[in-house]
Every structure is written in C-alpha cells, then in structure tokens.
Amino acid sequence: EDQVTQSPEALRLQEGESSSLNCSYTVSGLRGLFWYRQDPGKGPEFLFTLYSAGEEKEKERLKATLTKKESFLHITAPKPEDSATYLCAVQAVGNEKLTFGTGTRLTIIP
C-alpha cells in the first residue's frame, strides 16, 4: 500500500527564516510526486510535479526536490503570505489515485 509521511506537522518561522519541509514516501512504482498548498477553507492549490530522483522544480520562494525515498520543499526567505498547509501526494504507475500525507502547517511570523 502506498504511504506518505510528512514532517514536521507544524512549523513556525520568522519572516525571512529559510527552512525545509519533508515528505517521505513508499510506492510500488512512482508515476509522480505532487506538492500542493492549502489555505484554510479552500481546496488544495497545485504547486509542483516531480517525476524522477534528482529532479528539482522552483516557483518564487519555493523549491521542490526528489530522491528515491523522499521529497523536500525548501522555502527561502519566506513571507507571511506563504503561511498555509503544504500537502505532498504520490501517484503510482498505472493508477490515477493520489495518496496524500497529512500535511505541514506552516506559519510565517512577521
């Protein structure tokens, strides 16, 4: 069974303090690993797809990286508007289903 574990559960940072969120996964064969951002009361917003180990994607202050066992979401010099829950999900080969982790609730303090 595919599994996704995210850590930490919650993270509080000062504005400008860089850090990383972790997503560890087990999957029968990785078709894709996805990062989403979810604001309170809203649906998940798609950020990145990673397909193979060594791949990196960047968007503004966010950079996602992938190894064979985990993915990291690096946030550089975060701003208060980056506060949200960040979700990681995996998709197995031959399957459309996304298996999600429970997320990391990120709070950036001005």
Added chain:
Amino acid sequence: SAVISQKPSRDICQRGTSLTIQCQVDSQVTMMFWYRQQPGQSLTLIATANQGSEATYESGFVIDKFPISRPNLTFSTLTVSNMSPEDSSIYLCSVDGLGNEQFFGPGTRLTVL
C-alpha cells in the same frame, strides 16, 4: 488549469438525511475524482468518475452510501446518503490536468448533527 466550482460550499444536515454535492468544471475533462478530508486527516479518494461509465470506488467506500453521477464531461455529483456525524467532513472534487496532476475545487464543508 481548469476552474472548478462546487455547490453547496457548506451545509449543516440532520442525521439520516442525504446531501447531493455538485461539481462543475469550465472545460471538458476525462476524469473527475471525489475526495474526503476529515478534520486533522489527509485527503482520501472516495471514487473516480468517468463519463458514460460506472464510478470506481476505493476500498472502504460503497455506491449505496456515496452514489455518484457523471452525466457529461463538465459535471458530476456526489451524494452522501443516510448521513451520520461521522460523515462530517470536507468533500472535494478534482479533475485531471494535462500532466498527471489534479486540480481541486474549493470543497464542500459538511456538518452532520
């Protein structure tokens, strides 16, 4: 990315009743998905709905409890039947993108008393 809307955005229902949630997409899509997000838990796939065929349900979810319709390529409904307080959750629909990603609607927050 597709623009997805859901109705209602939230509802409070009595035990034993049923609620139908609508999901509308602004473009034609092949696959639509229904997820549940219980408080403090991750999103869990309920079923996959393709137009013109029966929905495919994940383990632990049955058609009698969560009947789904998919009448065309832009619309789907999920019904939560004979509700109990354990059905209190956020229900989300999603659609497949050009890659393997999925795009999500804003969700329906359901409270069952």
